[in-house]
Amino acid sequence: MEFGLSQEQILLQDSVGKFLNDQVPLDKVRQIASGESSDAEVWQGLADLGIPSLLIAEEQGGVGLGSLDAVVIAECLGYHVTPSPFISSAVMAPIALMAAGRQDALAAIASGRHRVGIAFGEAIGARNDAGVVVDGTVLSGKCLFVLDADADAYLIATPEKNLYLIAADAKGVERNNLTTVDKTRTTCELILNNATSELVSDDPEVYLRTLDAGRVMQAADTLGAAQCMLDQAVAYAKQREQFNRVIASFQAVKHMCAEMVANLEPCRSMVWYAGHALDEVPEEARLIACHSKAHLSEVGKFVAKTATEVHGGMGFTDLVGLHYWFKRIGANRQLLGAPELVREEAARIQGLAV
DSSP states (O other): OOOOOOHHHHHHHHHHHHHHHHHSOHHHHHHHHTTSSOSHHHHHHHHHTTGGGTTSOGGGTSOOOOHHHHHHHHHHHHHTTOOOOIIIIIIIHHHHHHHTTOOTTHHHHHHTSSOEEEEOHHHHSOOTTOSEEEETTEEEEEEEEEEOTTOSEEEEEOTTOOEEEEETTSTTEEEEEEOOSOOSSOEEEEEEEEEEOEEEEOOHHHHHHHHHHHHHHHHHHHHHHHHHHHHHHHHHHHHOEETTEEGGGSHHHHHHHHHHHHHHHHHHHHHHHHHHHHHHOHHHHHHHHHHHHHHHHHHHHHHHHHHHHHHGGGGGSTTTOHHHHHHHHHHHHHTTOOHHHHHHHHHHHTTSOO
């Protein structure tokens, strides 16, 4: 049995890759990362390609594609360190709303006009004497490391795994940007003071399905970012000379590049299968989502470190810009669950831990 991308998925990958090459070069990423401009223009360009509507059914104004197609897009976005709220607004929010039977907001999301951020941190690992307190549909407390600081609304998960939707400009909502190592995407904290929200779902399975999808997309994003760092390291090694020889001819550098390839290449089929399982093999989806997120976190960290070492001192300069990919991989490692926490979840799923 051959498991790979279809011709349509390859064309989708090529189309998005060409757009990102032309419209989101590294200089554009630098501008957004430095705060000179926002990611709104990039998001509008992706909306013109139909990216926000990718998973939304056609009858709700979407394209109606599957999770594996979203994985392909996430890998492209990671490869180009694209400043975009794809994981939150185009994947996690539509999946949660569709699973909960909430069709009213999907058309606006599909058009790219309405961005929905994700505040799952308090459900993934609630802090002592902190989190979100619910009284009916009135929320109070604080949500940390919320995906997309510029969203129009937020999907909030409580420690009980219930999902609530709240407008960013609702009374009692205060939004403060958070500084993380990754400047290509924004995160914030939400401070809720008796803020009125809408109950989206009180079914923990909806929360888990949404979280699994987000983790798979993060794994794909890390895969793309790591692949780009590997490609840059190989290209640099072929042109950088020492002792009148390109460093690619040195056995130590060859081994470093070969080890990156050997670690990274098997991850691609793993992430593709995780995307496939979200739609087609639901009984395996949770486990493979956890393993993909945890494994890509470790492999991505290794590739980021090794690719930077191949570049030597140049790898730490903004001229090369390698640090954008390095930091993106680091942020993906922590958001939506660090690898240690995710492995513990996988152990519980398999009955290996209580």
